[in-house]
Amino acid sequence: MAENKLKLGIPKGSLQDATIKLFERSGWKVRMHHRNYFPEINDDDIICSMCRAQEMSRYVENGTLDVGLTGKDWILENESDVVVVSDLVYSKVSNRPARWVLAVAGDSPYKRPEDLAGKKIATELCHFTQTYFEKAGIPVDVEFSWGATEAKVVEGLADAIVEVTETGTTIKAHGLRIISELLQTNTQLIVNKAAWEDPWKRKKIENINMLLQGALCAEKLAGLKMNVPADKMEAVMGILPSLTAPTVANLYNKDWLSVEIVVEEGTVRDLIPQLRDLGAEAIIEYSLNKVI
Template identity: 75%
Template sequence: MSNKLKIGLPKGSLQDATIKLFAKSGWKINLHHRNYFPDVNDEELNISMCRAQEMSVYVADGVLDVGMTGKDWILENNSDVVEVSSLVYSKVSNRPARWILAVAGDSPYQKPEDLEGKKIATELVGCTKRYFEERGINVEVFYSWGATEAKVVEGLCDAIVEVTETGTTIKAHGLRIIDEIMQTNTRLIANKNAWNDPWKRKKIENINLLLQGALRAEKMVGLKMNMPKSSLDEAMKVMPCLNSPTVSSLSNPEWVSVEIMVEEMAVRELIPQLIDMGAEGIIEYPLNKVI
């Protein structure tokens, strides 16, 4: 029987973004309706779809060899796992999410200390309790099963601790942020026994290598162009490539072909500069992985 790595992927809001990331990394995952065990084009992988809130528990207990979950849920569950790497991606933006402390916009509370003796609703109960205990603030923290933002509006609590990426939903509910509890992003985590197994560790490291390459490529593009050889030195001063550009000779000895990888946001400023230097036939193309 061949070696198998049991990997857990987050079900829910990050599911589509995770499957897309794996596809760019070389693994095609096919979900089935009402099935938590999708197919993948790798006979060495067994994939399970799990809630991110529970993932670190399954990995710590050895039900899974490796999984993807937020740093917040690792801390919430006090899970004894190996944190292999940080994977900064999300359904909205490639930046860490924030757990924030928020109150009604018209409430008198301006800082955490003002909540002494008040009720706090959150899904992140353990971390929230530790946050207030560390500050010596006595509050009642209770678990929220959903629609946490509405609980302040309905008068069921005095404040909430909720996760947000942009703050849009918080503002839409008329709430005001008074502090940040923590920042969190997805982590690739491993069971300690699996990490100490040579075959499994190598497989995990290879997966991480390609996932990181795919994430790095999301912010970059390739540029290829022809330009006068006489402009090459000037062009190299403005081309923010990873190392030095790839330069190839053309049949016309006075021209060269140049290929670079650059940050996508830099392209809008770079292309006009290259045109002014005589570049022609500029092609911009997306990248799957940059390693």
């Protein structure tokens, strides 16, 4: 019987570092080698390969890779027939979906996609863009852009662009104006259909997904531990926005209780002073690697 191995694709490019950090928080250390597309990973069951996100879904579909991470946008662009296991919302900038937007020069007369009938649009997402305008019944000339897409309008090479953005800052910096959002996209964990039918590979992939999701969940949470006077416990409980019921244990001194909770990280700044005012002491905040 052949040794079981899972062929994993790591996206090369803008998501590379964020993906490797996510895997590290999930329990896998991926070590890159200079000019080498096959990183090492501390899991004998996995073989890693680097692949551009734009091409990932094709290699997963044809079985070159069993599983990979790529954007929803490139799955749609390539019309890839793969199994989407889950969404993994993370990026190099923020934990929110990116957007493919239609943008024009800030001083142009175009206000709506319909105003671009007969015009030239530059983008890297050609197939999706062409399909979008065809479905809308708007005839346009879609042209592939090899990069620096924002400059195409400024240089007079296109009337509009379709470009990906998270904050819109770069688009605005080039003097462009967004007139429509075509697609929201985020990273997805995708699997080859044959690999998904293999019991060993499926279980391995499900475990990977569980731990990746756990690491992403933990990014938004923090742990709090404190000592609370027994007679103040009800008041403290009234302000604790815990993920689940807090863990409470008696201290050696029966007049005090040890309380441990998991809360939204954004609440900690305001919560700690309130807890201190209610009599809590020895308050400890700690980060979480994974929440399953």
